[in-house]
Amino acid sequence: MADQPKNPEKHASYLPKEKTSTKPFHDTPMLDQLESGPWPSFVTGLKRIAYENNMMVDLLGQLEHSYKTRLGYWKGGTVSVFGYGGGIIPRFSEVAKMFPESKEFHTLRIQPPAGNHYTTDMLRQLSNSWNKYGSGLIAFHGQTGNIMFIGTTTENTQHFFDEVNEYGWDLGGAGPCVRTGMSCVGAARCEQSCCSEHKIHRLLVNNFLDDMHRPALPYKFKFKVSGCPNDCMNSIQRADMAVIGTWRDDMKVDQKEVKKFVATKGRKYVIDNVVSRCPTNALSLNDDDSLAVDNRNCVRCMHCINVMTKALSPGDDKGVSILIGGKRTLKIGDTMGTVMVPFMKLDTDEDYDKLKEMAETIIDFWAENALEHERCGETIDRIGLVNFLEGIGIDVDPHMISRPRECSYVRMDTWEEEAEKWKQRKTAG
Amino acid sequence: MSQAAAPRFPIESGVPDGFQYMHPLMVKNYGNWKYHERPRPGVLHHVAKSGDEIWTVRVGTQRQLGAYELNMLCDIIDTYGEGYVRFTIRSNMEIMVSDAKKVEPLIKAFTDAGYPVGGTGPSVTMISHTQGWLHCDIPGTDASGVVKAMMDDLYEEFTNERMPNRVHITTSCCQINCGGQGDIAINVQHTKPPKINHDLVANVCERPSVVARCPVAAIRPAIVNGKPSLEVDEKKCICCGACFPPCPPMQINDPDHTKLAIWVGGKHSNARSKPMFHKLVAAGVPNNPPRWPEANAIVKNILRIYKQDAKDWERVGDWIERIGWPRFFELTELPFTKFHVDNWRGGRNSLNASTHIRF
């Protein structure tokens, strides 16, 4: 790292020469230590704003106070915009006496476009609006996926929202409600994509805007969409409903490219890094350096396709798998989602309607049956997958389990009936 | 007094359509990409079935961007790119261009402006972080500061691709853990039960919801000094801090007893192994602003050994599954304690019920 930037006026370490904010800076010896080093410094960023903005002068003071005392000093409250119940994260300072200018420092959660695409024009426009009504500080993006406009007063949350809402931006979720969704770049730029992440994301979230903007669910509910099992959106573990693209016909193999790959990387590399890494031993390198794929045993893990991006790709009969019930630690510990739908096509409008209706059924059943503050995955944990499936009208399926029951303590006097149902389902479809 | 303006009703437009902001080549080839390569760290080259090509330059940011940074980055994108940008889930910017010749000038402009290009392939990409003292109401530590300190040290691993596979690091500044699973996760771990501010409970607390929030039923309603309050069975309490968000008087954060713990081997992808949770490897790490050197040293040590010992394409979790946990503790020289043995529900499944033992 060069100590002297070539173009100091256009550099991450730039500070204005003139201070136009009227409040003197607080001493920030600890934060100052986060200004050195090669990674762009958020502290320098905050200071730049503080050169023009008294609220940020005091914010820096409070943050330094946190660093010194190793405690946080924000408390929540109730702030909302007219017509909505959620979407604002209110923050009131507990040390407002010392730092009065940042006594109110609320955040607005705004939903990003599916795939997080922006033009520079739009980024500048959002930045200008936020500069007018808030601190100017924007986080791209929060852990739930929102654009977070950090730092404004109660009054200005309404003004800012009114302005950006007019040019196409809407609040996200906060509280017990359907939350902001996330989808990967997917079909827009990724050859692994097996679905239209964009369309699924907008279809699902925009169908529940009432449940997002007027929080009345037992707890949060998140949708995340990944185009393939690489699950770049972390949906299995972090979404109540994960929609993940996959395919059910054979993967595509371009044997000419396979041979080229073997020729450049060598057989040992291919055997060690592709063939022997397949979790189900579905791959084998033939004597002529072509690749044999046992597609019936391929579990669509994506590994070989990730390594040999030119030679291998997902098949043509694409669709999605749906998993329900992922969440982080509170309250029963982390949970992964569970397969609810092993495969469904998403081609026609009817297919998409089916997806939407399934989400409605799941949310309705969960909302009616969950305890207060209980995530969907916890409801499944408490009542058992079978009761949950009966509630949402989905039949049991062996793809939902890693292995059958290992304990005999269960009452099975309706075995014949259940076996009959399975047979009928098999003959039906 | 003037008449108050009629309130404006919101337009419930929901998720904006991304196509209006998308690079035209991405709109044109939507769903029709053929393959990609990484010509150098920080750059992706995607080729569409139509033959169209697009180059992506990935740039690390500090996540919190002010007007100056945003406009400066936009200036670079307008001058050297084509005006289109997207963000990854880990707060990296991706700038798409239709011409390979634009890549080097873009990289140079970002590097000259102090923004690193990298985070692709087997690198340590940007740490995904939470809000911390800057903005959350319950944090035990900061997040942006931890990330800045750590990314300063891992800078070279961001701008190079020399890890066995990609490394995703996460942070969480409370034990609700709003950061995700990580190959390495640096999370707050409280070590003492909450100190209850009884005067406040009587005024602000919704007691039934607090009692219900505790994962181990350690909270009981009680009368303290003649006023309704709560008491915590300190023998039962696991110091998780879950009672603090609904009840601020349950003061869980403490300048000394709030520590950090390090977890490894979490993974979201389905590639090779199924998705995995991260597992505890170190705790009692001091919460030491502004640069958290102790946590940093442990993370760097784990990365150093992972880099030496793991095979290509093994994520941290895959690697440890292969070499086994005893070897992991041996190689990293981290102490193995009774706290590593899981006693939460289902914990018995994590015990070794075999004679599979490495010597």
Ligand code: HEM
């Ligand atoms: C299903 C049955 C019951 C449940 C789930 C239940 C639950 C609770 C809960 C959660 C609290 C704490 C309330 C608060 O913090 O304000 C509480 C308090 C209390 N309950 Fe119950 N309870 C049940 C039955 C009873 C019965 C049958 C009695 C008496 C015969 C009783 C007497 C009390 C008393 C005296 C308190 C303490 C009130 C105070 O803190 O001032 N409860 N109960």
Ligand code: HEM
């Ligand atoms: C009029 C009848 C009863 C009243 C007013 C009553 C009231 C209560 C109350 C206030 C509690 C404490 C609740 C708490 O700590 O949250 C309790 C606990 C308990 N009661 Fe009763 N009870 C009655 C009848 C019974 C009967 C008939 C049984 C058993 C056959 C029973 C078994 C228990 C048990 C086992 C607990 C302890 C639960 C635990 O600590 O986990 N109770 N009862």
Ligand code: SF4
């Ligand atoms: S989840 Fe799959 S389709 Fe989506 S961006 Fe990641 S690799 Fe591509």
Ligand code: SF4
């Ligand atoms: S995608 Fe995964 S499971 Fe399928 S063949 Fe490749 S490595 Fe094996």
Ligand code: SF4
């Ligand atoms: S991890 Fe906890 S303290 Fe940190 S931002 Fe998330 S909820 Fe707040």
Ligand code: SF4
């Ligand atoms: S810290 Fe956790 S375990 Fe302890 S009383 Fe609070 S909720 Fe219960």
